[in-house]
Amino acid sequence: MEEFKVPPPSRVNYLNAEYGLKSWLLTKDHKRIALLYLGSISVFFMLGGVYAMLIRLELLSPHGQLMTSTTYNKVFTQHGIIMVFFFLIPSIPATLGNFLVPMMIGAKDLAFPRINLLSWYIYMLGGIVTIYALLAGGVDTGWTFYVPFSTTFSNSYVVATGLGVFISGFSSILTGLNFIVTIHTMRAPGMTWFRLPLFIWSHYATSLIMILGTPVIAITILLLAFERLAHIGIFDPAAGGDPILFQHLFWFYSHPAVYIMVLPGMGVVSELIANFSRKNVFGYSFVAFSSLAIAVFGFLVWGHHLFVAGQSVYAGMVFSFLSFAVAIPSAVKVFNWSATLYKGSISYATPMLYGLGFIGLFTVGGMTGLFLATLAVDVHLSDTYFVVAHFHYIMVGGTLLAYLGGLHYWWPKITGRMYPEGWGRFSALVVFIGFNLTFLPQFVLGYLGMPRRYHYYPDEYQVLHVLSTAGASILGVGLIIPAIYLLWSMRYGPIASANPWHLPGLEWRTQSPPPTENFEATPIVTWEAYEFAPLDEMEVVGRFTETELDAPA
Amino acid sequence: MAESYVEEHEVTHHRALQHHFENMEQQREAGALGMWVFLVTEIMFFGGMFLAYTLYRRAYPQAFAAASNHLDIWLGATNTVILICSSFTMALTVYCTQVGKRQLQILFLILTMVFGATFLGIKAVEYHDKYRDNLIPGRLIPGRPFNPAVQQHGEPQDPHKLHLPEGASVRQVELFYWIYFAMTGMHAVHMIIGLGIMAFLLYFSIRGRYGPEYHNPIEVSGLYWHFVDIVWIFLFPLLYLLGRHMEGHG
Numbered sequence: 001m002e003e004f005k006v007p008p009p010s011r012v013n014y015l016n017a018e019y020g021l022k023s024w025l026l027t028k029d030h031k032r033i034a035l036l037y038l039g040s041i042s043v044f045f046m047l048g049g050v051y052a053m054l055i056r057l058e059l060l061s062p063h064g065q066l067m068t069s070t071t072y073n074k075v076f077t078q079h080g081i082i083m084v085f086f087f088l089i090p091s092i093p094a095t096l097g098n099f100l101v102p103m104m105i106g107a108k109d110l111a112f113p114r115i116n117l118l119s120w121y122i123y124m125l126g127g128i129v130t131i132y133a134l135l136a137g138g139v140d141t142g143w144t145f146y147v148p149f150s151t152t153f154s155n156s157y158v159v160a161t162g163l164g165v166f167i168s169g170f171s172s173i174l175t176g177l178n179f180i181v182t183i184h185t186m187r188a189p190g191m192t193w194f195r196l197p198l199f200i201w202s203h204y205a206t207s208l209i210m211i212l213g214t215p216v217i218a219i220t221i222l223l224l225a226f227e228r229l230a231h232i233g234i235f236d237p238a239a240g241g242d243p244i245l246f247q248h249l250f251w252f253y254s255h256p257a258v259y260i261m262v263l264p265g266m267g268v269v270s271e272l273i274a275n276f277s278r279k280n281v282f283g284y285s286f287v288a289f290s291s292l293a294i295a296v297f298g299f300l301v302w303g304h305h306l307f308v309a310g311q312s313v314y315a316g317m318v319f320s321f322l323s324f325a326v327a328i329p330s331a332v333k334v335f336n337w338s339a340t341l342y343k344g345s346i347s348y349a350t351p352m353l354y355g356l357g358f359i360g361l362f363t364v365g366g367m368t369g370l371f372l373a374t375l376a377v378d379v380h381l382s383d384t385y386f387v388v389a390h391f392h393y394i395m396v397g398g399t400l401l402a403y404l405g406g407l408h409y410w411w412p413k414i415t416g417r418m419y420p421e422g423w424g425r426f427s428a429l430v431v432f433i434g435f436n437l438t439f440l441p442q443f444v445l446g447y448l449g450m451p452r453r454y455h456y457y458p459d460e461y462q463v464l465h466v467l468s469t470a471g472a473s474i475l476g477v478g479l480i481i482p483a484i485y486l487l488w489s490m491r492y493g494p495i496a497s498a499n500p501w502h503l504p505g506l507e508w509r510t511q512s513p514p515p516t517e518n519f520e521a522t523p524i525v526t527w528e529a530y531e532f533a534p535l536d537e538m539e540v541v542g543r544f545t546e547t548e549l550d551a552p553a
Numbered sequence: 554m555a556e557s558y559v560e561e562h563e564v565t566h567h568r569a570l571q572h573h574f575e576n577m578e579q580q581r582e583a584g585a586l587g588m589w590v591f592l593v594t595e596i597m598f599f600g601g602m603f604l605a606y607t608l609y610r611r612a613y614p615q616a617f618a619a620a621s622n623h624l625d626i627w628l629g630a631t632n633t634v635i636l637i638c639s640s641f642t643m644a645l646t647v648y649c650t651q652v653g654k655r656q657l658q659i660l661f662l663i664l665t666m667v668f669g670a671t672f673l674g675i676k677a678v679e680y681h682d683k684y685r686d687n688l689i690p691g692r693l694i695p696g697r698p699f700n701p702a703v704q705q706h707g708e709p710q711d712p713h714k715l716h717l718p719e720g721a722s723v724r725q726v727e728l729f730y731w732i733y734f735a736m737t738g739m740h741a742v743h744m745i746i747g748l749g750i751m752a753f754l755l756y757f758s759i760r761g762r763y764g765p766e767y768h769n770p771i772e773v774s775g776l777y778w779h780f781v782d783i784v785w786i787f788l789f790p791l792l793y794l795l796g797r798h799m800e801g802h803g
Binding site: 107108109110111112113173177178180181182184185186211212213214215216218219220223226229230231232233234239240241242245248249517522 | 571572573574575579582583586587590591593594595597598599600601602604605608609612613690691692693699722724725727728731732735
């Protein structure tokens with residue numbers, strides 16, 4: 001059982017190997033860069049959260065008493081732009097992915113450490129430009145920047161905001177490029193493709209979308225900016241241009257971008273479900289290939305955003321069919337996670353609570369997506385709160401829950417400290433309840449006809465809006481609690497052992513926090529992913545105990 | 554050969570080997586794959602413009618033919634030849650680096666840069682011609698909107714005037730010119746970046762950094778340069794040639 005020996009905790013790790021601001025701002029260590037990202041996306045998440053609370057407060061009353069229509073337009077636009085481009089897209093890949101991709105495959109770093117650091121600077125530059133646009137006067141086009149409103153009629157900072165999004169896109173291209181090359185060329189000896197943790201498979205699929213989709217949004221925003229500045233006419237029907245072309249180009253990226261957000265979450269959940277049921281994932285290769293299938297199908301369904309935009313009915317039928325097809329690999333994942341739980345030895349630690357929450361909420365989000373993919377139903381539901389509720393179930397119920405689950409799960413590895421378990425479970429519950437109370441009423445609202453992006457509404461919708469706002473407050477509390485105790489635990493949490501969950505993954509076979517080069521020596525992998533039997537045997541004979549792990553060899 | 558004195562068991566590291574790679578081979582592989590992946594993103598980036606071109610060409614074939622015929626095919630063809638030559642010299646640079654012929658490596662690198670610069674020079678002449686004929690689309694140049702003189706029936710032939718066939722409008726021609734400027738402009742930006750990369754390579758080539766053991770940067774930059782050439786190979790027929798048969802050369 002040589003391979004389970006974990007090096008004794010040493011005082012030198014990636015966090016204290018060097019000190020000072022410069023050692024962080026010029027670091028090439030993927031783990032430090034992950035923390036830089038973690039800090040910055042948390043700031044953007046809080047900013048986006050403030051906008052979300054403003055939206056919910058405004059919708060408490062039916063006659064828009066808190067802000068003018070222009071302000072409201074800006075608030076929901078900025079909520080969308082900040083959350084999508086500056087939180088959800090980098091959330092899991094740039095933090096957990098950055099930290100874990102090299103560790104899980106047994107590499108010292110990502111293939112291009114300098115490009116990795118560059119991607120963070122690009123992200124920050126894009127963020128600063130966007131924040132400048134918000135401070136200068138904001139933007140009111142909706143996060144989709146639809147023409148001709150954005151090119152001709154809007155009196156807000158469209159070009160500056162677009163520039164911010166354009167710039168930040170390159171950070172996600174570089175992250176995707178780095179992951180693909182790393183996973184191809186940097187795997188430790190013995191780490192074959194089918195021994196990779198599913199987290200890696202889903203990040204590989206995500207990276208494919210990042211490199212194929214993001215350049216298209218870049219050129220789209222560039223064309224939009226020139227159109228707005230120079231009025232050339234490429235999206236202007238009066239000049240022979242086609243506004244639908246903008247929608248096609250925009251959604252060619254922005255629909256796959258949904259999978260940039262949710263696929264890494266699926267990777268995290270695969271880890272959580274397998275590891276907290278102490279069982280190999282049911283149908284490993286199906287789960288692995290379903291990630292790739294989602295990435296491929298994801299590129300062929302963008303037209304379902306254009307069902308009522310003047311797209312041909314036949315194109316609509318094809319896109320509708322293909323959108324249904326995406327449900328197949330997604331369902332494969334849900335079924336396989338459920339089958340993994342069967343007869344597993346499940347422990348309800350905080351990360352697992354988030355993981356189980358993900359499965360439930362993602363299922364609701366996915367199923368309602370099928371309603372919207374149905375042509376006739378979509379005519380009724382298009383641009384209503386049903387759509388809003390649907391994509392929040394995917395993005396918040398899916399991505400955010402997976403992100404929080406993953407953050408708790410790897411927190412001991414990242415910081416070397418445990419988070420308080422009681423508080424963790426409590427806040428996971430609060431988040432789940434708050435989330436459902438916020439967005440379940442919105443399905444009903446949308447079905448009844450409440451359009452999105454409106455702040456004046458008939459009085460009879462108020463009850464549901466009040467429920468939703470109440471839920472949002474609970475959700476807000478549920479997010480503030482972890483923010484406090486995670487920060488607290490960085491200093492006062494109990495010291496974490498190298499492998500607090502007793503798991504076989506490579507990232508648990510090195511000290512917590514890891515040394516700068518991740519492993520004492522390049523690991524040689526002789527086991528399959530999620531192979532718990534040898535670990536469990538050792539536990540039975542008492543060889544795999546905390547004391548032994550932590551004692552000097 | 555200092556390396557040969559080192560004991561066999563001891564791993565010798567090339568000074569260009571970065572700490573997180575196991576060996577030069579892994580580093581080379583990662584670099585090459587990285588560039589290929591980057592080129593895929595470039596294809597998608599240009600893809601958006603190719604889509605716009607396809608869409609509008611199908612919508613306005615007459616206007617696109619007329620606008621295309623107004624481009625200077627000889628300058629475009631010359632540039633095509635020049636770029637192909639530059640790709641050839643770039644390939645020779647890579648070869649000479651691999652076999653360790655440093656003088657030739659530097660010579661071919663300089664030749665590649667000269668070809669690249671010539672291309673940009675000719676492109677500038679073309680752009681200036683368009684500027685003179687008021688063919689810069691929209692309000693890209695303040696105070697000089699898109700406003701070409703249109704050839705009227707019975708007027709003597711004037712190469713500076715736009716020959717508009719039946720069913721084509723000036724705004725449709727403007728769409729063509731926007732796509733022309735967007736695509737060739739983006740291509741030129743890539744050329745300029747490429748020249749910057751080559752200046753960097755030249756500096757380190759003269760200092761003798763690249764040789765048979767370490768030629769990854771040259772190879773990878775070569776891939777980039779060939780890609781930029783290939784984009785032009787698509788742009789030239791799409792913008793200059795397609796539709797020339799549809800009317801007299803004007």
